[in-house]
Each structure stands twice: as C-alpha cells, then as structure tokens.
Amino acid sequence: MSIHDYISFHSNEEYERSIFQFVQMAGEMTIRDAKQRIDQLIDRTFSKKRFLTYKYNSRNRGGNAMYVFDTGFRFQKGRERIFAYTLKNTRHEENQKEYYGLFIKRETMMRDEISSRLNRWHIGDIIFDAAEGMNDLLGRLADEALYENWTFSNYQSSVSHPILKNYLENTYFQLVHQGKIYINEGEKKMMFNTGLIDSSFNELFLVCDIVPNSSRDALFKQEYRVPEIYKSSNRVFRNYSRNAPLPVATFYENPGDLLFNWEIAQKPDGINIADEHIFRDNLERINQNRDPARRFNFDNPQDIARCRQMFEGALKSSLELSKRNYKFVAPQFWPATGKLQFLMPIYLEGVQEIKKGQIRDVLPPTVALSMELVHGQYIGTTILTLDMAYQNARLIARPDGFWLDATKIFAPRA
Numbered sequence: 001m002s003i004h005d006y007i008s009f010h011s012n013e014e015y016e017r018s019i020f021q022f023v024q025m026a027g028e029m030t031i032r033d034a035k036q037r038i039d040q041l042i043d044r045t046f047s048k049k050r051f052l053t054y055k056y057n058s059r060n061r062g063g064n065a066m067y068v069f070d071t072g073f074r075f076q077k078g079r080e081r082i083f084a085y086t087l088k089n090t091r092h093e094e095n096q097k098e099y100y101g102l103f104i105k106r107e108t109m110m111r112d113e114i115s116s117r118l119n120r121w122h123i124g125d126i127i128f129d130a131a132e133g134m135n136d137l138l139g140r141l142a143d144e145a146l147y148e149n150w151t152f153s154n155y156q157s158s159v160s161h162p163i164l165k166n167y168l169e170n171t172y173f174q175l176v177h178q179g180k181i182y183i184n185e186g187e188k189k190m191m192f193n194t195g196l197i198d199s200s201f202n203e204l205f206l207v208c209d210i211v212p213n214s215s216r217d218a219l220f221k222q223e224y225r226v227p228e229i230y231k232s233s234n235r236v237f238r239n240y241s242r243n244a245p246l247p248v249a250t251f252y253e254n255p256g257d258l259l260f261n262w263e264i265a266q267k268p269d270g271i272n273i274a275d276e277h278i279f280r281d282n283l284e285r286i287n288q289n290r291d292p293a294r295r296f297n298f299d300n301p302q303d304i305a306r307c308r309q310m311f312e313g314a315l316k317s318s319l320e321l322s323k324r325n326y327k328f329v330a331p332q333f334w335p336a337t338g339k340l341q342f343l344m345p346i347y348l349e350g351v352q353e354i355k356k357g358q359i360r361d362v363l364p365p366t367v368a369l370s371m372e373l374v375h376g377q378y379i380g381t382t383i384l385t386l387d388m389a390y391q392n393a394r395l396i397a398r399p400d401g402f403w404l405d406a407t408k409i410f411a412p413r414a
Helices: 012-026 031-046 107-117 131-144 162-177 235-241 275-281 283-288 301-324 386-394
Strands: 052-055 065-074 081-088 099-106 121-123 126-128 182-184 189-197 203-212 222-231 271-273 330-334 339-346 353-356 359-362 367-374 377-384
Touching: 012 031, 012 065, 012 081, 012 099, 012 275, 031 065, 031 099, 065 107, 081 107, 099 107, 107 121, 107 162, 121 131, 121 162, 126 131, 131 162, 131 189, 131 222, 162 189, 162 386, 182 235, 189 235, 203 235, 222 235, 271 301, 275 283, 275 301, 275 377, 283 301, 283 377, 301 339, 330 367, 330 386, 339 377, 339 386, 367 386, 377 386
Parallel strands: 126 222, 271 377
Antiparallel strands: 052 065, 065 081, 081 099, 121 126, 182 189, 189 203, 203 222, 330 339, 339 367, 353 359, 367 377
16 A cells, blocks of 8 residues: 555645655655655554654644654664654545645654654753743853844744754754764763854853653653753863763855855756745745735735745846845755755845935845755745744854844834
C-alpha cells in the first residue's frame, strides 16, 4: 500500500514538497526512489501503528494528536536521525483518511516541535519549569553579550528576547548536527558555544545539567536543565570543559555562496516560484504587515489574482534593486534542511519613503521571498514575514541591510 492509502494531503503539491524536503535532508537519492521508500516506510509503520503518539490542545485542522516515527535515515548523513510525523485528520470529507499531511524533521527539531505543541517552556532541548526561568536566562545572556537588539519594536511576546531565543535554538541544532556539543559524563553536564562574545571578547557558553528521563520515549531519553552562562576565562568553566575545544556553529563553507547572483535570476525562468504554496497556503503572511484598510480578501478570487499580479511586479522591481546593491538580497540559513537560501524583499506597493522631520526613511517590505539555488535556477519556496526572515538571517550574521532592521519590522506603517 502507498502513502495515499493512509494519509490525506490538501493537494499533490503539498505531497511533493514533503518528498522533496526528505530528499534534501537524506541526500543522494532521486525523487522516484524517495517516493518508493516513503511508501514502504508508511505501510510498514501505519499498518501496525508503530509510531509515538503525542496529544495536545489545538483548535486547528490538524486536530489534537501527532504521530511520530523514525524514517531510518540520517540528516545529511550525520548523527541526527530524520523523523516524520502526521496529524490526526479532523476534516469531514467523503473518503477521508485517518491522518493528514507528512512533515519531515531532523531529530532535534522534532523534539522542539513536540515541546512547542505540548506548551513546554524550552530553548532547544533545554527545559524550564516556567516562562520566568527561560526569560531570566535570555535577559542575563543579552546583558552579558556584546550589545545587539534582540527584540522587535512594537511587538508583544511572552518571550522576553524572541530573536535571541530563536538564535540560541538554531545555533544549538547546528552544533548537535556538527558534533560540537560537549558532554562531561562525570559532572553530568552538557555545554556549547553560543557564538556570542562579551565586550572584552570573552566567548560565552551555556552549561546545563543532564537529567535522565525515566520515560521509554525514544525521543526524550534525557533533558537539559538549569542552564548557566560562563565566560571562556572562567576557571569553573574550564574545569567542566576539560579544556576541550568548543567551536562555534558554522552555517556556510564558502563565503562566495552568501552572494545572490542576479545574472542567474534575470534569465528566463531564472526564478521559479512555488505558486500554490505562496498564493494559497501563506497568503495571510502578506496581510500581516499591511495597513488594515488595504488588506486583501483572500476569499475573493479577484483579490487573489490582484495580489499575484502585484507580487510579480514587485519581484521584478526587487531584482532591479539587487543589481545595484549586492546586500539587498540577504542570505539566510534554513534550519529545517540545513541549506543556504536567499531573502528577497517584496514591496507590494513599491518602495515607500517617509519623512520624520528632516530624516527620510523607507517603510519595510510586505514580505520576504525565500529562494534556493537548485540546478542553476532560483526556486522561490515560500514567503516569510519579516520577523521570520530576520531570525533566519541572524544565524549567519547580524543583518545590516536597510530593510532587515529589527527596530522597523513591527513599526507602524503610517
């Protein structure tokens, strides 16, 4: 039996995206091979219900249960296992399947997804009893590190420094993949390099207690708790680390890969956009940063057509701007697949200047188009809100482009 005998998809493109992501993560197999292996895996797993079940509170179409299983493959042939999950199907449709969707995750990000759905306060695999403990750590780390804006202006969140939390989580995920986490078995400590430094150029590390988990859950065999911040010059830290090298996470190998090639992009079919994913699945992201009076009504086909037309025009304009500023299209690291991608700002109403006294400024773009270079062509995979774009770009370096500015992203547009 095939995957379609067990799992429903909203569309064939949704199914194809899941297969493509699996190929990107597992590597060295064709799409055809991946489909065959996934069919065999799903049949073997679901015919005997050999999966982990996690129940949670939810009001969305995915219901309140997720079913998780090991694919048997390793993320980019490293140490991390690749997991997949599907959701309880709560749609009321004729001949509907019991399960909905196939979502592929590397092991650390699978645990992160589960913890988020179970409303656990966490930073990667580091668990906190309450929000206060997590926010206290983020606040202390923000104070210790060389100054940087770790929050978005005019943005309310239960997380005190959301940019820093995202940065730490994805740095940790990358360090696990690269084998750069250090475990001191004698002291029952886990530690890693945050990639941050203080004003005296001391590196900053997190050191956590290792707490075994008594559950038989294959994903949560142990937890990390009670994280503390240590400087590289600290004697206690040097005792914990046994002077083992604790390098920073790296997100690229060749600096030249960080530059967007507009010569490729301007060719016919130089940019291929995943229309369905953008103009159906993520349309609400376009409205998020728009004036309420100018938001699209996506129940109206004419509004969708108008949005698509404006998007195509804005894409051409941004391509022209990229020719004049090599930093206009920013590199980002996509943690889900471990791939470098690019962020092109999309100004649906054009680049709008405003004046504040004698100061001229530019309003933020509507969204950012995420693109990946695949076989000599840029594939526009999705659109991101500006906060999502900033956080992904921050993994590589602190953004300094005029449109990726944490102080402007949630600023009033008038």
